[in-house]
Amino acid sequence: MRLADKVAIVTGTGQGIGRAVLRRFVKEGARVVAVEWSREAGEASIEGLPEQQVHLICADAHSQSTVDDAVQQALTRFGGLHVLVNNAVRYTERxxxxxxxxxWAATIDSALGSTFRFCRAAIPHMLRHSGGSIVNLASINHLVANPGLAAYTAAKGGVAALSKQIAIEYGTQGIRCNAVSPAFIATERTMQGVTERDMRLNRECYPVGRVGEPDDVANAVLFLASDEASFITGVDLAVDGGLTSLAASAVLSTRIRGWWGRPPIVLPDA
Known part of the structure:
Protein backbone atom coordinates (compact mmCIF):
# COMPACT_ATOMS: atom_id res chain seq x y z
CA MET A 1 0.00 0.00 0.00
CA ARG A 2 2.53 2.55 -1.19
CA LEU A 3 -0.01 5.37 -1.39
CA ALA A 4 -1.96 4.69 1.79
CA ASP A 5 -3.42 7.92 3.25
CA LYS A 6 -2.49 9.83 0.08
CA VAL A 7 -4.92 11.94 -1.96
CA ALA A 8 -4.24 12.25 -5.68
CA ILE A 9 -5.58 13.99 -8.76
CA VAL A 10 -5.12 12.09 -12.03
CA THR A 11 -6.19 13.62 -15.35
CA GLY A 12 -7.16 11.82 -18.52
CA THR A 13 -8.32 8.65 -16.79
CA GLY A 14 -10.74 7.39 -19.44
CA GLN A 15 -8.38 5.02 -21.21
CA GLY A 16 -4.81 3.89 -21.68
CA ILE A 17 -2.15 5.27 -19.38
CA GLY A 18 -4.50 7.42 -17.31
CA ARG A 19 -6.83 4.54 -16.60
CA ALA A 20 -3.92 2.29 -15.63
CA VAL A 21 -2.55 4.95 -13.26
CA LEU A 22 -5.95 5.50 -11.66
CA ARG A 23 -6.55 1.83 -11.00
CA ARG A 24 -3.00 1.23 -9.76
CA PHE A 25 -3.21 4.19 -7.38
CA VAL A 26 -6.48 2.94 -5.90
CA LYS A 27 -5.00 -0.53 -5.48
CA GLU A 28 -2.09 1.04 -3.60
CA GLY A 29 -4.45 2.80 -1.17
CA ALA A 30 -4.82 6.28 -2.64
CA ARG A 31 -8.01 8.26 -2.78
CA VAL A 32 -8.25 9.74 -6.25
CA VAL A 33 -10.04 12.58 -7.98
CA ALA A 34 -10.22 11.32 -11.57
CA VAL A 35 -10.63 13.87 -14.37
CA GLU A 36 -11.90 12.71 -17.77
CA TRP A 37 -13.77 14.70 -20.41
CA SER A 38 -15.79 11.70 -21.70
CA ARG A 39 -18.43 10.58 -19.23
CA GLU A 40 -18.74 7.16 -20.84
CA ALA A 41 -15.01 6.51 -20.70
CA GLY A 42 -14.71 8.03 -17.24
CA GLU A 43 -17.43 5.88 -15.76
CA ALA A 44 -15.96 2.77 -17.39
CA SER A 45 -12.56 3.57 -15.86
CA ILE A 46 -13.90 3.62 -12.28
CA GLU A 47 -16.14 0.55 -12.63
CA GLY A 48 -15.50 -1.86 -9.79
CA LEU A 49 -13.39 0.55 -7.77
CA PRO A 50 -14.38 1.35 -4.15
CA GLU A 51 -16.69 4.37 -4.18
CA GLN A 52 -15.03 5.80 -1.09
CA GLN A 53 -11.70 5.99 -2.91
CA VAL A 54 -12.68 7.64 -6.20
CA HIS A 55 -14.48 10.80 -7.26
CA LEU A 56 -15.00 11.29 -11.01
CA ILE A 57 -15.12 14.72 -12.66
CA CYS A 58 -16.26 14.67 -16.29
CA ALA A 59 -14.89 17.86 -17.82
CA ASP A 60 -12.05 19.19 -19.97
CA ALA A 61 -8.79 19.13 -18.04
CA HIS A 62 -7.52 22.26 -19.78
CA SER A 63 -10.31 24.42 -18.31
CA GLN A 64 -9.43 26.51 -15.28
CA SER A 65 -12.86 25.77 -13.80
CA THR A 66 -12.09 22.02 -14.02
CA VAL A 67 -8.74 22.59 -12.34
CA ASP A 68 -10.36 24.51 -9.50
CA ASP A 69 -13.10 21.91 -9.10
CA ALA A 70 -10.65 19.00 -8.98
CA VAL A 71 -8.48 20.65 -6.33
CA GLN A 72 -11.52 21.61 -4.27
CA GLN A 73 -12.92 18.08 -4.44
CA ALA A 74 -9.60 16.63 -3.30
CA LEU A 75 -9.61 18.95 -0.30
CA THR A 76 -13.27 18.70 0.72
CA ARG A 77 -14.00 15.06 -0.09
CA PHE A 78 -10.68 13.50 0.84
CA GLY A 79 -9.08 16.06 3.13
CA GLY A 80 -5.90 17.02 1.27
CA LEU A 81 -3.77 16.81 -1.84
CA HIS A 82 -0.50 14.90 -1.93
CA VAL A 83 -0.06 13.68 -5.50
CA LEU A 84 -0.83 15.18 -8.91
CA VAL A 85 -0.53 13.26 -12.19
CA ASN A 86 -0.98 15.32 -15.36
CA ASN A 87 -1.78 12.90 -18.16
CA ALA A 88 -4.64 14.41 -20.19
CA VAL A 89 -3.84 15.56 -23.72
CA ARG A 90 -5.57 16.16 -27.02
CA TYR A 91 -3.49 17.00 -30.06
CA THR A 92 -3.46 17.49 -33.82
CA GLU A 93 -1.23 15.60 -36.24
CA ARG A 94 0.34 18.28 -38.43
CA TRP A 104 -0.87 24.93 -32.35
CA ALA A 105 -2.81 26.79 -29.68
CA ALA A 106 -5.18 23.90 -28.98
CA THR A 107 -2.41 21.31 -28.62
CA ILE A 108 -0.10 23.53 -26.55
CA ASP A 109 -2.98 24.48 -24.27
CA SER A 110 -4.20 20.91 -23.85
CA ALA A 111 -0.80 19.37 -23.12
CA LEU A 112 1.29 22.15 -21.60
CA GLY A 113 -1.29 24.69 -20.52
CA SER A 114 -3.35 22.15 -18.60
CA THR A 115 -0.25 20.80 -16.87
CA PHE A 116 0.80 24.31 -15.86
CA ARG A 117 -2.64 25.24 -14.51
CA PHE A 118 -3.00 22.07 -12.46
CA CYS A 119 0.50 22.50 -11.01
CA ARG A 120 -0.15 26.16 -10.23
CA ALA A 121 -3.36 25.28 -8.39
CA ALA A 122 -2.02 22.23 -6.55
CA ILE A 123 1.31 23.54 -5.28
CA PRO A 124 -0.05 26.00 -2.67
CA HIS A 125 -2.12 23.25 -1.05
CA MET A 126 0.80 20.81 -1.12
CA LEU A 127 2.92 23.44 0.60
CA ARG A 128 0.36 23.68 3.39
CA HIS A 129 0.52 19.91 3.89
CA SER A 130 4.32 19.49 4.06
CA GLY A 131 4.84 18.88 0.35
CA GLY A 132 3.81 16.39 -2.29
CA SER A 133 4.72 14.71 -5.54
CA ILE A 134 3.87 15.82 -9.08
CA VAL A 135 4.32 13.49 -12.05
CA ASN A 136 3.81 15.00 -15.50
CA LEU A 137 3.43 12.86 -18.60
CA ALA A 138 5.82 14.04 -21.30
CA SER A 139 6.87 11.84 -24.24
CA ILE A 140 10.02 10.54 -25.91
CA ASN A 141 8.79 12.64 -28.83
CA HIS A 142 10.67 15.58 -27.37
CA LEU A 143 13.83 13.44 -27.36
CA VAL A 144 13.46 11.70 -30.74
CA ALA A 145 10.86 13.45 -32.87
CA ASN A 146 8.39 11.90 -35.29
CA PRO A 147 7.09 13.61 -38.45
CA GLY A 148 3.69 15.25 -38.31
CA LEU A 149 3.63 16.08 -34.62
CA ALA A 150 5.01 19.61 -34.50
CA ALA A 151 2.80 21.05 -31.77
CA TYR A 152 2.72 17.83 -29.74
CA THR A 153 6.51 17.52 -29.73
CA ALA A 154 6.91 21.15 -28.67
CA ALA A 155 4.27 20.81 -25.94
CA LYS A 156 5.81 17.67 -24.46
CA GLY A 157 9.24 19.30 -24.45
CA GLY A 158 7.64 22.12 -22.51
CA VAL A 159 6.15 19.67 -20.01
CA ALA A 160 9.58 18.16 -19.33
CA ALA A 161 11.14 21.62 -18.90
CA LEU A 162 8.32 22.83 -16.64
CA SER A 163 8.80 19.75 -14.45
CA LYS A 164 12.45 20.66 -13.88
CA GLN A 165 11.48 24.24 -13.07
CA ILE A 166 8.99 23.14 -10.42
CA ALA A 167 11.51 20.69 -8.98
CA ILE A 168 14.14 23.36 -8.35
CA GLU A 169 11.73 26.05 -7.19
CA TYR A 170 9.89 24.00 -4.58
CA GLY A 171 12.24 21.16 -3.65
CA THR A 172 13.33 22.71 -0.37
CA GLN A 173 9.66 23.03 0.59
CA GLY A 174 8.94 19.33 0.19
CA ILE A 175 7.56 19.18 -3.33
CA ARG A 176 9.06 16.79 -5.86
CA CYS A 177 8.25 17.05 -9.56
CA ASN A 178 9.26 14.57 -12.25
CA ALA A 179 8.33 13.80 -15.84
CA VAL A 180 7.70 10.40 -17.40
CA SER A 181 8.32 10.08 -21.14
CA PRO A 182 6.71 6.97 -22.64
CA ALA A 183 7.53 5.52 -26.03
CA PHE A 184 4.87 3.72 -28.07
CA ILE A 185 2.33 2.37 -25.61
CA ALA A 186 -0.39 0.04 -26.89
CA THR A 187 -3.62 1.85 -25.97
CA GLU A 188 -7.04 2.23 -27.54
CA ARG A 189 -5.89 5.45 -29.18
CA THR A 190 -2.44 4.42 -30.42
CA MET A 191 -3.54 1.05 -31.81
CA GLN A 192 -6.12 2.56 -34.15
CA GLY A 193 -5.13 1.65 -37.71
CA VAL A 194 -2.04 -0.29 -36.61
CA THR A 195 -1.52 -3.53 -38.55
CA GLU A 196 0.33 -6.67 -37.50
CA ARG A 197 3.06 -5.67 -39.95
CA ASP A 198 3.38 -2.35 -38.10
CA MET A 199 3.67 -4.17 -34.79
CA ARG A 200 6.34 -6.56 -36.09
CA LEU A 201 8.43 -3.61 -37.23
CA ASN A 202 7.76 -1.75 -33.98
CA ARG A 203 9.01 -4.65 -31.91
CA GLU A 204 12.28 -4.68 -33.88
CA CYS A 205 13.01 -1.15 -32.63
CA TYR A 206 12.83 -2.01 -28.93
CA PRO A 207 15.79 -3.73 -27.23
CA VAL A 208 13.36 -5.45 -24.84
CA GLY A 209 11.63 -7.02 -27.85
CA ARG A 210 8.14 -5.60 -27.32
CA VAL A 211 6.18 -2.37 -27.25
CA GLY A 212 4.93 -0.87 -24.01
CA GLU A 213 1.69 -1.47 -22.14
CA PRO A 214 -0.19 1.08 -19.99
CA ASP A 215 0.83 -0.74 -16.81
CA ASP A 216 4.50 -0.21 -17.70
CA VAL A 217 3.95 3.53 -17.43
CA ALA A 218 1.64 3.25 -14.42
CA ASN A 219 4.38 1.39 -12.53
CA ALA A 220 6.85 4.20 -13.20
CA VAL A 221 4.34 6.88 -12.20
CA LEU A 222 3.53 5.00 -9.00
CA PHE A 223 7.19 4.79 -8.03
CA LEU A 224 7.82 8.49 -8.62
CA ALA A 225 4.63 9.44 -6.76
CA SER A 226 5.49 7.29 -3.74
CA ASP A 227 7.81 7.98 -0.84
CA GLU A 228 10.17 5.36 -2.29
CA ALA A 229 11.31 8.09 -4.69
CA SER A 230 11.83 10.71 -1.97
CA PHE A 231 15.34 11.56 -3.24
CA ILE A 232 14.30 11.79 -6.90
CA THR A 233 13.14 15.06 -8.42
CA GLY A 234 13.63 16.92 -11.68
CA VAL A 235 14.14 13.77 -13.74
CA ASP A 236 12.64 12.95 -17.13
CA LEU A 237 12.23 9.17 -16.97
CA ALA A 238 12.03 7.50 -20.37
CA VAL A 239 9.74 4.48 -20.19
CA ASP A 240 10.72 3.28 -23.63
CA GLY A 241 12.03 -0.28 -23.58
CA GLY A 242 15.47 1.06 -24.50
CA LEU A 243 14.31 2.75 -27.71
CA THR A 244 16.13 6.05 -27.18
CA SER A 245 19.37 4.17 -26.43
CA LEU A 246 19.31 2.26 -29.73
CA ALA A 247 21.01 3.37 -32.94
CA ALA A 248 18.92 2.95 -36.09
CA SER A 249 21.72 0.86 -37.59
CA ALA A 250 21.09 -1.82 -34.96
CA VAL A 251 17.63 -2.26 -36.42
CA LEU A 252 18.55 -2.20 -40.12
CA SER A 253 22.17 -3.34 -40.57
CA THR A 254 22.64 -7.07 -41.11
CA ARG A 255 26.23 -6.82 -39.86
CA ILE A 256 25.35 -5.04 -36.63
CA ARG A 257 22.37 -7.28 -36.04
CA GLY A 258 24.82 -10.16 -36.20
CA TRP A 259 26.88 -8.59 -33.40
CA TRP A 260 23.64 -8.15 -31.50
CA GLY A 261 22.71 -11.79 -31.98
CA ARG A 262 19.60 -11.05 -33.98
CA PRO A 263 18.85 -12.41 -37.45
CA PRO A 264 18.59 -10.03 -40.43
CA ILE A 265 15.35 -8.11 -40.43
CA VAL A 266 12.87 -9.43 -42.97
CA LEU A 267 10.26 -6.88 -43.93
CA PRO A 268 6.86 -8.52 -44.26
CA ASP A 269 4.82 -7.87 -47.38
CA ALA A 270 2.78 -4.70 -47.29
Whole structure:
Protein backbone atom coordinates (compact mmCIF):
# COMPACT_ATOMS: atom_id res chain seq x y z
CA MET A 1 0.00 0.00 0.00
CA ARG A 2 2.53 2.55 -1.19
CA LEU A 3 -0.01 5.37 -1.39
CA ALA A 4 -1.96 4.69 1.79
CA ASP A 5 -3.42 7.92 3.25
CA LYS A 6 -2.49 9.83 0.08
CA VAL A 7 -4.92 11.94 -1.96
CA ALA A 8 -4.24 12.25 -5.68
CA ILE A 9 -5.58 13.99 -8.76
CA VAL A 10 -5.12 12.09 -12.03
CA THR A 11 -6.19 13.62 -15.35
CA GLY A 12 -7.16 11.82 -18.52
CA THR A 13 -8.32 8.65 -16.79
CA GLY A 14 -10.74 7.39 -19.44
CA GLN A 15 -8.38 5.02 -21.21
CA GLY A 16 -4.81 3.89 -21.68
CA ILE A 17 -2.15 5.27 -19.38
CA GLY A 18 -4.50 7.42 -17.31
CA ARG A 19 -6.83 4.54 -16.60
CA ALA A 20 -3.92 2.29 -15.63
CA VAL A 21 -2.55 4.95 -13.26
CA LEU A 22 -5.95 5.50 -11.66
CA ARG A 23 -6.55 1.83 -11.00
CA ARG A 24 -3.00 1.23 -9.76
CA PHE A 25 -3.21 4.19 -7.38
CA VAL A 26 -6.48 2.94 -5.90
CA LYS A 27 -5.00 -0.53 -5.48
CA GLU A 28 -2.09 1.04 -3.60
CA GLY A 29 -4.45 2.80 -1.17
CA ALA A 30 -4.82 6.28 -2.64
CA ARG A 31 -8.01 8.26 -2.78
CA VAL A 32 -8.25 9.74 -6.25
CA VAL A 33 -10.04 12.58 -7.98
CA ALA A 34 -10.22 11.32 -11.57
CA VAL A 35 -10.63 13.87 -14.37
CA GLU A 36 -11.90 12.71 -17.77
CA TRP A 37 -13.77 14.70 -20.41
CA SER A 38 -15.79 11.70 -21.70
CA ARG A 39 -18.43 10.58 -19.23
CA GLU A 40 -18.74 7.16 -20.84
CA ALA A 41 -15.01 6.51 -20.70
CA GLY A 42 -14.71 8.03 -17.24
CA GLU A 43 -17.43 5.88 -15.76
CA ALA A 44 -15.96 2.77 -17.39
CA SER A 45 -12.56 3.57 -15.86
CA ILE A 46 -13.90 3.62 -12.28
CA GLU A 47 -16.14 0.55 -12.63
CA GLY A 48 -15.50 -1.86 -9.79
CA LEU A 49 -13.39 0.55 -7.77
CA PRO A 50 -14.38 1.35 -4.15
CA GLU A 51 -16.69 4.37 -4.18
CA GLN A 52 -15.03 5.80 -1.09
CA GLN A 53 -11.70 5.99 -2.91
CA VAL A 54 -12.68 7.64 -6.20
CA HIS A 55 -14.48 10.80 -7.26
CA LEU A 56 -15.00 11.29 -11.01
CA ILE A 57 -15.12 14.72 -12.66
CA CYS A 58 -16.26 14.67 -16.29
CA ALA A 59 -14.89 17.86 -17.82
CA ASP A 60 -12.05 19.19 -19.97
CA ALA A 61 -8.79 19.13 -18.04
CA HIS A 62 -7.52 22.26 -19.78
CA SER A 63 -10.31 24.42 -18.31
CA GLN A 64 -9.43 26.51 -15.28
CA SER A 65 -12.86 25.77 -13.80
CA THR A 66 -12.09 22.02 -14.02
CA VAL A 67 -8.74 22.59 -12.34
CA ASP A 68 -10.36 24.51 -9.50
CA ASP A 69 -13.10 21.91 -9.10
CA ALA A 70 -10.65 19.00 -8.98
CA VAL A 71 -8.48 20.65 -6.33
CA GLN A 72 -11.52 21.61 -4.27
CA GLN A 73 -12.92 18.08 -4.44
CA ALA A 74 -9.60 16.63 -3.30
CA LEU A 75 -9.61 18.95 -0.30
CA THR A 76 -13.27 18.70 0.72
CA ARG A 77 -14.00 15.06 -0.09
CA PHE A 78 -10.68 13.50 0.84
CA GLY A 79 -9.08 16.06 3.13
CA GLY A 80 -5.90 17.02 1.27
CA LEU A 81 -3.77 16.81 -1.84
CA HIS A 82 -0.50 14.90 -1.93
CA VAL A 83 -0.06 13.68 -5.50
CA LEU A 84 -0.83 15.18 -8.91
CA VAL A 85 -0.53 13.26 -12.19
CA ASN A 86 -0.98 15.32 -15.36
CA ASN A 87 -1.78 12.90 -18.16
CA ALA A 88 -4.64 14.41 -20.19
CA VAL A 89 -3.84 15.56 -23.72
CA ARG A 90 -5.57 16.16 -27.02
CA TYR A 91 -3.49 17.00 -30.06
CA THR A 92 -3.46 17.49 -33.82
CA GLU A 93 -1.23 15.60 -36.24
CA ARG A 94 0.34 18.28 -38.43
CA UNK A 95 3.81 19.11 -39.68
CA UNK A 96 5.26 22.58 -39.08
CA UNK A 97 4.00 24.12 -42.32
CA UNK A 98 0.52 22.63 -42.15
CA UNK A 99 0.02 23.33 -38.44
CA UNK A 100 -2.38 26.26 -38.16
CA UNK A 101 -2.41 28.77 -35.34
CA UNK A 102 -5.56 27.05 -34.07
CA UNK A 103 -3.91 23.61 -34.18
CA TRP A 104 -0.87 24.93 -32.35
CA ALA A 105 -2.81 26.79 -29.68
CA ALA A 106 -5.18 23.90 -28.98
CA THR A 107 -2.41 21.31 -28.62
CA ILE A 108 -0.10 23.53 -26.55
CA ASP A 109 -2.98 24.48 -24.27
CA SER A 110 -4.20 20.91 -23.85
CA ALA A 111 -0.80 19.37 -23.12
CA LEU A 112 1.29 22.15 -21.60
CA GLY A 113 -1.29 24.69 -20.52
CA SER A 114 -3.35 22.15 -18.60
CA THR A 115 -0.25 20.80 -16.87
CA PHE A 116 0.80 24.31 -15.86
CA ARG A 117 -2.64 25.24 -14.51
CA PHE A 118 -3.00 22.07 -12.46
CA CYS A 119 0.50 22.50 -11.01
CA ARG A 120 -0.15 26.16 -10.23
CA ALA A 121 -3.36 25.28 -8.39
CA ALA A 122 -2.02 22.23 -6.55
CA ILE A 123 1.31 23.54 -5.28
CA PRO A 124 -0.05 26.00 -2.67
CA HIS A 125 -2.12 23.25 -1.05
CA MET A 126 0.80 20.81 -1.12
CA LEU A 127 2.92 23.44 0.60
CA ARG A 128 0.36 23.68 3.39
CA HIS A 129 0.52 19.91 3.89
CA SER A 130 4.32 19.49 4.06
CA GLY A 131 4.84 18.88 0.35
CA GLY A 132 3.81 16.39 -2.29
CA SER A 133 4.72 14.71 -5.54
CA ILE A 134 3.87 15.82 -9.08
CA VAL A 135 4.32 13.49 -12.05
CA ASN A 136 3.81 15.00 -15.50
CA LEU A 137 3.43 12.86 -18.60
CA ALA A 138 5.82 14.04 -21.30
CA SER A 139 6.87 11.84 -24.24
CA ILE A 140 10.02 10.54 -25.91
CA ASN A 141 8.79 12.64 -28.83
CA HIS A 142 10.67 15.58 -27.37
CA LEU A 143 13.83 13.44 -27.36
CA VAL A 144 13.46 11.70 -30.74
CA ALA A 145 10.86 13.45 -32.87
CA ASN A 146 8.39 11.90 -35.29
CA PRO A 147 7.09 13.61 -38.45
CA GLY A 148 3.69 15.25 -38.31
CA LEU A 149 3.63 16.08 -34.62
CA ALA A 150 5.01 19.61 -34.50
CA ALA A 151 2.80 21.05 -31.77
CA TYR A 152 2.72 17.83 -29.74
CA THR A 153 6.51 17.52 -29.73
CA ALA A 154 6.91 21.15 -28.67
CA ALA A 155 4.27 20.81 -25.94
CA LYS A 156 5.81 17.67 -24.46
CA GLY A 157 9.24 19.30 -24.45
CA GLY A 158 7.64 22.12 -22.51
CA VAL A 159 6.15 19.67 -20.01
CA ALA A 160 9.58 18.16 -19.33
CA ALA A 161 11.14 21.62 -18.90
CA LEU A 162 8.32 22.83 -16.64
CA SER A 163 8.80 19.75 -14.45
CA LYS A 164 12.45 20.66 -13.88
CA GLN A 165 11.48 24.24 -13.07
CA ILE A 166 8.99 23.14 -10.42
CA ALA A 167 11.51 20.69 -8.98
CA ILE A 168 14.14 23.36 -8.35
CA GLU A 169 11.73 26.05 -7.19
CA TYR A 170 9.89 24.00 -4.58
CA GLY A 171 12.24 21.16 -3.65
CA THR A 172 13.33 22.71 -0.37
CA GLN A 173 9.66 23.03 0.59
CA GLY A 174 8.94 19.33 0.19
CA ILE A 175 7.56 19.18 -3.33
CA ARG A 176 9.06 16.79 -5.86
CA CYS A 177 8.25 17.05 -9.56
CA ASN A 178 9.26 14.57 -12.25
CA ALA A 179 8.33 13.80 -15.84
CA VAL A 180 7.70 10.40 -17.40
CA SER A 181 8.32 10.08 -21.14
CA PRO A 182 6.71 6.97 -22.64
CA ALA A 183 7.53 5.52 -26.03
CA PHE A 184 4.87 3.72 -28.07
CA ILE A 185 2.33 2.37 -25.61
CA ALA A 186 -0.39 0.04 -26.89
CA THR A 187 -3.62 1.85 -25.97
CA GLU A 188 -7.04 2.23 -27.54
CA ARG A 189 -5.89 5.45 -29.18
CA THR A 190 -2.44 4.42 -30.42
CA MET A 191 -3.54 1.05 -31.81
CA GLN A 192 -6.12 2.56 -34.15
CA GLY A 193 -5.13 1.65 -37.71
CA VAL A 194 -2.04 -0.29 -36.61
CA THR A 195 -1.52 -3.53 -38.55
CA GLU A 196 0.33 -6.67 -37.50
CA ARG A 197 3.06 -5.67 -39.95
CA ASP A 198 3.38 -2.35 -38.10
CA MET A 199 3.67 -4.17 -34.79
CA ARG A 200 6.34 -6.56 -36.09
CA LEU A 201 8.43 -3.61 -37.23
CA ASN A 202 7.76 -1.75 -33.98
CA ARG A 203 9.01 -4.65 -31.91
CA GLU A 204 12.28 -4.68 -33.88
CA CYS A 205 13.01 -1.15 -32.63
CA TYR A 206 12.83 -2.01 -28.93
CA PRO A 207 15.79 -3.73 -27.23
CA VAL A 208 13.36 -5.45 -24.84
CA GLY A 209 11.63 -7.02 -27.85
CA ARG A 210 8.14 -5.60 -27.32
CA VAL A 211 6.18 -2.37 -27.25
CA GLY A 212 4.93 -0.87 -24.01
CA GLU A 213 1.69 -1.47 -22.14
CA PRO A 214 -0.19 1.08 -19.99
CA ASP A 215 0.83 -0.74 -16.81
CA ASP A 216 4.50 -0.21 -17.70
CA VAL A 217 3.95 3.53 -17.43
CA ALA A 218 1.64 3.25 -14.42
CA ASN A 219 4.38 1.39 -12.53
CA ALA A 220 6.85 4.20 -13.20
CA VAL A 221 4.34 6.88 -12.20
CA LEU A 222 3.53 5.00 -9.00
CA PHE A 223 7.19 4.79 -8.03
CA LEU A 224 7.82 8.49 -8.62
CA ALA A 225 4.63 9.44 -6.76
CA SER A 226 5.49 7.29 -3.74
CA ASP A 227 7.81 7.98 -0.84
CA GLU A 228 10.17 5.36 -2.29
CA ALA A 229 11.31 8.09 -4.69
CA SER A 230 11.83 10.71 -1.97
CA PHE A 231 15.34 11.56 -3.24
CA ILE A 232 14.30 11.79 -6.90
CA THR A 233 13.14 15.06 -8.42
CA GLY A 234 13.63 16.92 -11.68
CA VAL A 235 14.14 13.77 -13.74
CA ASP A 236 12.64 12.95 -17.13
CA LEU A 237 12.23 9.17 -16.97
CA ALA A 238 12.03 7.50 -20.37
CA VAL A 239 9.74 4.48 -20.19
CA ASP A 240 10.72 3.28 -23.63
CA GLY A 241 12.03 -0.28 -23.58
CA GLY A 242 15.47 1.06 -24.50
CA LEU A 243 14.31 2.75 -27.71
CA THR A 244 16.13 6.05 -27.18
CA SER A 245 19.37 4.17 -26.43
CA LEU A 246 19.31 2.26 -29.73
CA ALA A 247 21.01 3.37 -32.94
CA ALA A 248 18.92 2.95 -36.09
CA SER A 249 21.72 0.86 -37.59
CA ALA A 250 21.09 -1.82 -34.96
CA VAL A 251 17.63 -2.26 -36.42
CA LEU A 252 18.55 -2.20 -40.12
CA SER A 253 22.17 -3.34 -40.57
CA THR A 254 22.64 -7.07 -41.11
CA ARG A 255 26.23 -6.82 -39.86
CA ILE A 256 25.35 -5.04 -36.63
CA ARG A 257 22.37 -7.28 -36.04
CA GLY A 258 24.82 -10.16 -36.20
CA TRP A 259 26.88 -8.59 -33.40
CA TRP A 260 23.64 -8.15 -31.50
CA GLY A 261 22.71 -11.79 -31.98
CA ARG A 262 19.60 -11.05 -33.98
CA PRO A 263 18.85 -12.41 -37.45
CA PRO A 264 18.59 -10.03 -40.43
CA ILE A 265 15.35 -8.11 -40.43
CA VAL A 266 12.87 -9.43 -42.97
CA LEU A 267 10.26 -6.88 -43.93
CA PRO A 268 6.86 -8.52 -44.26
CA ASP A 269 4.82 -7.87 -47.38
CA ALA A 270 2.78 -4.70 -47.29
Missing amino acids: NVVDCTDED
